[in-house]
Amino acid sequence: MAQRITIIGGGPGGYTAAFSAAKAGAEVTLVESAHMGGTCLNWGCIPTKTLKATAEALETAHRLAEFGISGAGEAVPDMPAIIARKDKVSGILRGGLEKTCAKLKVTLLRGRGEVLSASLVRVHGAEGAVQEVEGDRVIIATGSSTLNIPTLPVDHERIITSDDALELQTVPKRMLVVGGGVIGCELAFIFQAFGSKVTVVEGLDRILPVPSIDADLSKLIQREMKKRGIACELARTATKAEVTETGVQVTLGPSPFVKDLPASAQKESVLEADVVLVAVGRVPNTSGLGLAEAGVETDQRGWIKADARLETSVPGIYAVGDVLGPARVMLAHVAAMEGLVAVRNCLGAFEDMDYSKVPAAVFTSPEVATVGLTEAQAREQGFNVTCPQSNFRELGKAQAMGELAGLFKLVVDADSGKLLGAHLAGAHVSDIIAEPTLAMLLGATAKDLARTIHAHPTLAEGIFETAHLL
Numbered sequence: 464m465a466q467r468i469t470i471i472g473g474g475p476g477g478y479t480a481a482f483s484a485a486k487a488g489a490e491v492t493l494v495e496s497a498h499m500g501g502t503c504l505n506w507g508c509i510p511t512k513t514l515k516a517t518a519e520a521l522e523t524a525h526r527l528a529e530f531g532i533s534g535a536g537e538a539v540p541d542m543p544a545i546i547a548r549k550d551k552v553s554g555i556l557r558g559g560l561e562k563t564c565a566k567l568k569v570t571l572l573r574g575r576g577e578v579l580s581a582s583l584v585r586v587h588g589a590e591g592a593v594q595e596v597e598g599d600r601v602i603i604a605t606g607s608s609t610l611n612i613p614t615l616p617v618d619h620e621r622i623i624t625s626d627d628a629l630e631l632q633t634v635p636k637r638m639l640v641v642g643g644g645v646i647g648c649e650l651a652f653i654f655q656a657f658g659s660k661v662t663v664v665e666g667l668d669r670i671l672p673v674p675s676i677d678a679d680l681s682k683l684i685q686r687e688m689k690k691r692g693i694a695c696e697l698a699r700t701a702t703k704a705e706v707t708e709t710g711v712q713v714t715l716g717p718s719p720f721v722k723d724l725p726a727s728a729q730k731e732s733v734l735e736a737d738v739v740l741v742a743v744g745r746v747p748n749t750s751g752l753g754l755a756e757a758g759v760e761t762d763q764r765g766w767i768k769a770d771a772r773l774e775t776s777v778p779g780i781y782a783v784g785d786v787l788g789p790a791r792v793m794l795a796h797v798a799a800m801e802g803l804v805a806v807r808n809c810l811g812a813f814e815d816m817d818y819s820k821v822p823a824a825v826f827t828s829p830e831v832a833t834v835g836l837t838e839a840q841a842r843e844q845g846f847n848v849t850c851p852q853s854n855f856r857e858l859g860k861a862q863a864m865g866e867l868a869g870l871f872k873l874v875v876d877a878d879s880g881k882l883l884g885a886h887l888a889g890a891h892v893s894d895i896i897a898e899p900t901l902a903m904l905l906g907a908t909a910k911d912l913a914r915t916i917h918a919h920p921t922l923a924e925g926i927f928e929t930a931h932l933l
């Protein structure tokens with residue numbers, strides 16, 4: 464008899480698992496309580512990149528003279544039309560997923576899933592309808608939601624989440640972004656391009672303070688923010704927010720996360736904004752899932768615990784994606800790969816999920832993309848490291864496109880020549896990072912990259928030129 468797999472959550476972790484299990488011959492039920500595609504398709508990757516595409520079009524329109532085009536009218540963002548386009552893009556992709564479910568005979572159940580055991584899931588549908596699904600294995604892929612903090616009480620109008628930012632019908636004159644991580648920075652660049660005066664508040668002492676992002680890239684993005692007039696308040700935390708008739712007054716204080724702050728950073732200050740965007744983290748979607756009753760262990764913050772094979776503390780119940788929390792990597796393509804690994808394990812394989820070669824892209828302007836070890840991580844791990852670096856502006860294609868900001872940095876083991884990491888900033892580096900990722904997967908050396916013929920003129924030549932510096 465075919466294996467019966469019940470998957471809870473229709474985001475990239477859940478739908479990738481569902482499609483691969485169905486292709487492998489399993490009987491699959493997919494339970495989704497809101498929209499197919501999850502955060503990624505409805506509130507994350509795709510809507511933000513759709514808005515970013517608009518922001519780039521707007522910026523190009525403002526720079527037409529640089530390309531020798533005269534007579535262009537003044538381009539102005541039309542927020543209702545921009546949001547409608549974003550919804551249209553998400554809708555097209557959502558429809559595609561629903562069609563694939565039908566094509567692969569994945570049973571799609573609408574409702575909230577509750578795990579009773581590895582062989583039973585209860586689905587709470589509309590108007591109190593309850594249904595039970597029997598099976599052999601369960602995969603939990605319920606994802607994450609925005610984290611709210613008491614000091615910044617979200618009212619969805621003046622104090623908003625990233626979900627709300629994707630629905631704004633007007634461009635706020637002044638936007639304060641609390642959180643200088645990936646989501647905060649991406650939205651800061653987008654709204655600056657739309658015309659907001661943006662300030663970013665970050666508790667740590669650098670923008671994009673993510674361990675996988677090389678410090679050189681953080682510096683570059685901070686410089687680009689400054690050039691565009693995005694103000695940065697580093698090593699500061701928002702301690703209070705008060706909604707007034709004219710906006711929101713936010714009190715900033717010294718960060719408890721950074722030691723030896725200069726006297727200037729110790730003082731309290733008050734900033735006023737029309738809208739405060741809270742982008743300080745995510746929480747797991749586990750409420751009502753029945754984890755404790757089923758015996759599925761979570762950590763102190765509620766993220767589900769799973770082993771390297773993605774099996775939870777209950778044999779036969781697996782978990783993938785954001786619901787595993789920041790100790791793994793909270794990205795859509797990681798959720799998808801975890802979905803594939805979990806399905807193979809459900810079907811009898813014994814495979815660990817490998818997190819060592821995960822590319823990550825940040826869609827700021829310019830973009831940032833990384834894979835593997837940063838220079839600091841490689842040194843900490845005792846490698847004898849060499850780090851060739853080149854500037855984006857040296858590329859013919861970059862000059863032709865008028866996209867000059869950026870850099871290529873490779874982290875290479877000087878003893879073996881092997882590529883340990885690649886850290887890129889510049890236009891379209893989110894596409895270019897696939898090359899060093901594959902190179903690392905195949906155990907390639909920097910010399911292999913220098914021997915690979917790259918088409919000219921392309922931005923990927925930056926990898927080739929940088930490898931040649933060794």
Ligand code: FAD
Nearest residue numbers: 472474475476496501502503507576605606784785794795
């Ligand atoms: P989700 O996508 O969150 O899907 C979980 C699904 O489960 C949801 O549809 C939810 O409705 C459903 N669900 C929850 N509980 C239940 C239940 N009890 N029963 C039934 N269904 C349930 N990642 C990238 O890789 N690239 C990016 O550019 C990127 N940009 C982002 C921008 C923003 C603003 C945000 C917020 C995130 C971004 N991410 C990005 C992260 C990415 O969206 C997540 O890593 C990814 O969506 C996680 O996938 P998932 O399948 O684990 O969960």
